[in-house]
Structure formats: structure tokens, C-alpha cells
Amino acid sequence: MKNKESYTEIPLTSSTKPVISIKGLFKSFGKTNTVLKGINLTLKQGENLVMLGKSGSGKSIIIKCIVRLIESDEGEITVFNENITSANNSLLNAIRLRMGFLFQNSALYDSMSVRENLAFPLKRHNKNLTENDIETAIIQELESVGLSEAIDKMPSELSGGMRKRIGLARTLILKPEIILYDEPTTGLDTITSLEISELIVAIQKKNKTSSIIITHDMACAKLTGDRLVIIKDGIIYAEGTYEELENSKDEWVNSFFK
Amino acid sequence: MILKNNIDSLSVTLKTIFNDTGNATLFMGRFFKEIFMPPFEIKEFKRQCFLIGYKSLPLVAITGFIMGLVLTLQTRPTLAGFGAESRLPGMVALSLIREIAPVITALICAGKIASGIGAELGSMKVTEQIDAMEVSAINPYKYLVVTRILATTLMVPLLVVFADTIGILGGYVGINIHSDVTLFRYFSQVLESLDFIDIIPPAIKTFFFGFFIGAIGSYKGYTAANGTESVGKAANTAVVAASLSIFIIDMIAVQLTDLFF
Numbered sequence: 017m018k019n020k021e022s023y024t025e026i027p028l029t030s031s032t033k034p035v036i037s038i039k040g041l042f043k044s045f046g047k048t049n050t051v052l053k054g055i056n057l058t059l060k061q062g063e064n065l066v067m068l069g070k071s072g073s074g075k076s077i078i079i080k081c082i083v084r085l086i087e088s089d090e091g092e093i094t095v096f097n098e099n100i101t102s103a104n105n106s107l108l109n110a111i112r113l114r115m116g117f118l119f120q121n122s123a124l125y126d127s128m129s130v131r132e133n134l135a136f137p138l139k140r141h142n143k144n145l146t147e148n149d150i151e152t153a154i155i156q157e158l159e160s161v162g163l164s165e166a167i168d169k170m171p172s173e174l175s176g177g178m179r180k181r182i183g184l185a186r187t188l189i190l191k192p193e194i195i196l197y198d199e200p201t202t203g204l205d206t207i208t209s210l211e212i213s214e215l216i217v218a219i220q221k222k223n224k225t226s227s228i229i230i231t232h233d234m235a236c237a238k239l240t241g242d243r244l245v246i247i248k249d250g251i252i253y254a255e256g257t258y259e260e261l262e263n264s265k266d267e268w269v270n271s272f273f274k
Numbered sequence: 275m276i277l278k279n280n281i282d283s284l285s286v287t288l289k290t291i292f293n294d295t296g297n298a299t300l301f302m303g304r305f306f307k308e309i310f311m312p313p314f315e316i317k318e319f320k321r322q323c324f325l326i327g328y329k330s331l332p333l334v335a336i337t338g339f340i341m342g343l344v345l346t347l348q349t350r351p352t353l354a355g356f357g358a359e360s361r362l363p364g365m366v367a368l369s370l371i372r373e374i375a376p377v378i379t380a381l382i383c384a385g386k387i388a389s390g391i392g393a394e395l396g397s398m399k400v401t402e403q404i405d406a407m408e409v410s411a412i413n414p415y416k417y418l419v420v421t422r423i424l425a426t427t428l429m430v431p432l433l434v435v436f437a438d439t440i441g442i443l444g445g446y447v448g449i450n451i452h453s454d455v456t457l458f459r460y461f462s463q464v465l466e467s468l469d470f471i472d473i474i475p476p477a478i479k480t481f482f483f484g485f486f487i488g489a490i491g492s493y494k495g496y497t498a499a500n501g502t503e504s505v506g507k508a509a510n511t512a513v514v515a516a517s518l519s520i521f522i523i524d525m526i527a528v529q530l531t532d533l534f535f
């Protein structure tokens with residue numbers, strides 16, 4: 017179970033061609049702090065991939081490299097068969113539009129109301145939508161995260177859990193085919209965490225999305241993950257289904273499931 | 275040994291200054307490239323004009339009035355000594371328009387606007403709002419930076435004209451403390467003493483003041499490091515650098531005016 021070759025294939029209903037594939041990804045900060053030391057990873061069509069690992073192990077860095085918020089030092093990342101690392105600006109933006117990114121701290125636009133937060137990306141990328149279409153889309157997306165009453169609030173008036181869900185609605189409104197979730201349930205109570213985890217599964221089913229979910233929340237991992245990977249020392253240390261990893265003989269892997 | 279250490283630390287400091295100046299220049303260069311490429315963020319530009327221009331009016335009005343008043347009261351005895359008291363309105367208007375109103379207004383804007391932009395963009399950077407725009411394929415430089423630089427470039431000159439006017443009115447109040455001049459007579463004296471070359475060069479330099487206030491505030495905010503303390507640092511260094519740039523521009527402007535007018 018220690019390396020990539022030995023993981024078992026998960027039977028999936030849809031086809032299993034990779035939508036993201038990462039080969040030999042390296043990233044260091046400064047001369048001494050090498051965070052990623054050769055990550056190999058694929059995300060298959062329609063799959064929810066959960067990424068585990070200790071705090072500071074470089075999980076956020078990996079998904080930021082996928083959308084090229086951070087330039088990698090070495091390695092190849094392909095998304096929808098396009099090479100992200102060498103893409104020019106317009107190609108990069110075209111690919112980014114097909115991906116959604118949920119930030120660890122939601123990253124809502126402070127100066128805009130919830131409505132404007134959702135309208136902002138939508139208006140810019142769909143020039144021929146009428147005001148009515150936009151309003152309908154906003155209401156529909158807010159309903160799907162269960163927060164339609166917050167439409168006129170400012171981000172500063174929302175709780176952490178509400179911000180997470182608004183952030184998710186803002187991501188979903190562009191109908192992404194891939195969603196990258198950075199700790200969607202961290203800092204939330206058990207009930208809200210469960211609601212968000214269920215929402216993630218519902219989105220996968222309904223929109224046929226493929227996702228990478230970074231989490232420390234094992235309940236969320238169990239519920240949402242078709243496949244799990246664990247990052248340690250800059251590489252993928254273990255890979256498998258929840259049950260496989262839970263019953264792993266490796267003590268370190270096991271400690272995640274305690 | 276001590277000398278060597280000093281030279282080392284000096285060279286490090288110089289390196290940072292040159293690096294920072296170089297990066298800031300590239301950052302500003304991007305403005306001229308992106309300003310001509312659609313989409314144009316008209317709505318955000320208008321909002322920034324309102325926030326930067328309209329919201330600064332009270333502050334600029336108060337300081338403008340006091341500048342005119344104080345200048346009049348302090349110049350009066352000197353002119354009276356030469357028996358040239360009738361020259362007072364012209365003197366005050368000239369000093370205000372040529373030097374005092376542009377520089378003081380620009381410094382106030384550096385304190386209010388550059389620090390505001392630095393803190394706002396800095397906190398957007400730190401809370402990943404700028405990254406969020408980037409990943410949703412929106413150009414954050416165009417939306418946040420181009421609109422702000424354009425707004426300060428256009429609003430600071432208008433604020434200076436406003437400060438000129440209020441300052442001259444303050445001068446009128448100052449004159450009437452000691453003597454009795456009608457508003458009409460005062461203004462005709464002011465206008466008599468003003469020439470084309472008193473107005474145009476200072477007007478041109480205010481556009482540069484505005485540009486650098488917006489550009490430096492944006493640069494410091496946009497390039498803020500991670501962590502909340504860097505937001506304070508961005509606001510702080512924005513004020514210092516913008517104020518410094520105002521004096522440097524002023525110095526260059528005086529030399530050029532001397533040469534050409």
C-alpha cells in the first residue's frame with residue numbers, strides 16, 4: 017500500500033479516465049524547506065478523492081499548484097488533458113473556469129454582499145445573462161446550500177459555517193466540472209460538518225463532478241471519499257479506500273483513524 | 275570587522291531598496307498595458323472615484339480653509355511692512371495654487387487614500403480574496419488595481435482644485451479680520467495676479483501625485499506577505515513611500531517649470 021502502483025481500483029459507475037494527473041511534483045520554499053518531493057496523483061472522472069495529512073504537510077500547496085496559484089518547481093500537471101504548467105494565460109483561464117476552488121477560509125469578498133459575491137463571477141463570464149437570470153441562479157445556488165435567507169447580508173455578518181456554505185455556493189454557480197475543497201468542514205460543529213459532507217456527496221451525484229477534498233475530519237472523509245490518499249514527507253505515503261486504510265498494518269496510517 | 279558588517283548591512287538595505295523599486299516599476303508598467311485591454315471595469319472605477327474623491331471632500335475642505343487663513347494672517351505683517359498690503363490676495367492665491375495646496379492635499383491623500391488602498395488590498399491578499407478572483411478567471415489586477423490608480427489619478431487633481439478654491443476663500447476670511455474687503459473685490463484682485471503659467475504646471479504635477487498615491491498604495495497592498503501583521507505594514511509603508519514620492523515629484527516639477535516656463 018506504500019506506493020502508487022499497489023492501490024486497488026475503485027469500481028465507479030462512470031468512466032474512469034483521469035481529469036487531473038500530477039507527475040513528479042516538487043515545490044520548495046527557500047533553500048531549506050522542501051514541501052513536496054515528487055507527488056504522483058490522478059483524479060478520475062466522477063471520483064471524490066480525499067487527501068489526508070498532518071498540518072503543514074503541503075496539502076493546500078498541491079491544490080494551489082493545480083490551479084496554478086503557486087508555480088511548481090518541477091513536475092507536470094495536466095487537467096482535462098491540457099498541461100497546466102506550460103499553459104498560456106487564456107488557456108489557463110479557460111481551464112480554471114471549469115474548476116471550482118473552495119478556500120480554507122472561504123475567501124468571500126468582504127466589500128460585497130452575499131448576492132454580489134455570487135453575481136460577481138457569473139456576470140463576468142456570462143455576458144448575455146439578464147439580471148433576472150442572474151438573480152434566479154443566485155437564489156437557486158443559495159437554496160442548494162440552504163442559506164437563501166442570507167442573500168442580502170454582508171460577509172462580516174455571517175458565521176464561519178455560513179461563510180463556508182456561501183463560498184461553496186459561489187464556487188458552484190459557475191458549474192465547475194472539478195471542485196477542489198480545502199478543509200470544507202474544519203471549525204464547524206458536528207451537525208454542520210455532516211450537512212456539508214452530505215452536500216459534497218449530493219453535488220458529486222447531481223452535477224457529476226470530480227473532486228479533491230482536503231480534510232482532517234474523518235467523518236467527512238468516510239462519507240465523501242471514494243478513495244483516500246495520505247501525504248507524508250512530501251510524497252503520497254498511502255492510498256486506498258477508507259476501509260483499506262483503516263485496517264492498514266502501518267501504524268502511522270492507522271493513527272489517522274483512531 | 276565592524277566596517278565590514280556595516281558595509282554588509284548597507285548593501286543588504288540597498289539591495290532591498292533597488293529590488294523594491296524595480297518591482298514597483300514593473301507593477302506600475304503593467305497598469306499601462308492593462309488599462310487599454312477590455313473588459314473595462316467601469317462600475318468599480320466609479321465606485322472608487324466616489325470613495326476616493328467624494329469621501330475626501332470634508333478633510334480637504336477643512337485643511338484647505340485653514341491653509342488659506344493661516345497663510346494670509348502670517349503674510350500680512352510682512353507685506354504691511356512694505357506698504358504692499360493690497361498685494362495680499364494675489365500673494366496668497368499664488369502660494370496656494372503653485373505649491374501649498376497641491377503638496378498639502380497630496381500629503382493628506384497619501385495619508386488617507388494610499389494607506390486605505392494599502393490596507394484594503396493587503397487584507398484581500400492575506401484572506402485570499404485576490405487568489406479567489408484569480409482562480410475564477412477574473413483578472414484581479416485589472417479589477418482592483420487599474421480602477422484604483424485611475425481613480426486617484428483623476429480625483430487628486432480635482433481635490434487640489436477644490437482645496438485651491440476653499441483656501442482662497444479662507445484667505446478672504448483672513449483679510450477681513452483686519453480690514454474690510456468685499457468678496458468681489460477680493461476675487462478680482464486674486465484673478466488679476468494669476469497667470470497661465472501659475473496654473474498649468476501645478477495642475478500637471480497633481481496628476482502625477484494622484485498616480486503615485488494610487489500606484490504605491492496598490493503595490494504595497496497587492497504584494498503584502500502572508501499574515502495579518504503585513505496588512506498594517508502595507509498601509510504604513512504605503513504612506514511613507516507615497517509621501518516621499520510626492521516630495522520627489524515636486525522637486526522635479528519645480529526644476530522642469532524653471533526650465534520650460
Ligand SMILES: Nc1ncnc2c1ncn2[C@@H]1O[C@H](COP(=O)(O)OP(=O)(O)OP(=O)(O)O)[C@@H](O)[C@H]1O
Nearest residue numbers: 045049051069070071072073074075076077078500
Ligand atoms: N507562501 C509561503 N512561503 C513559505 N512557505 C510556505 C508558504 N506557503 C506554505 N509554506 C510552507 O508549506 C508548508 C505546507 O503548507 P500547506 O498550507 O500546504 O499545509 P497544509 O497541509 O495545507 O496544512 P493545513 O492542514 O494546516 O492547512 C508549510 O509548512 C509552510 O511552511
Ligand SMILES: [Mg+2]
Nearest residue numbers: 075076120198
Ligand atoms: Mg491547508
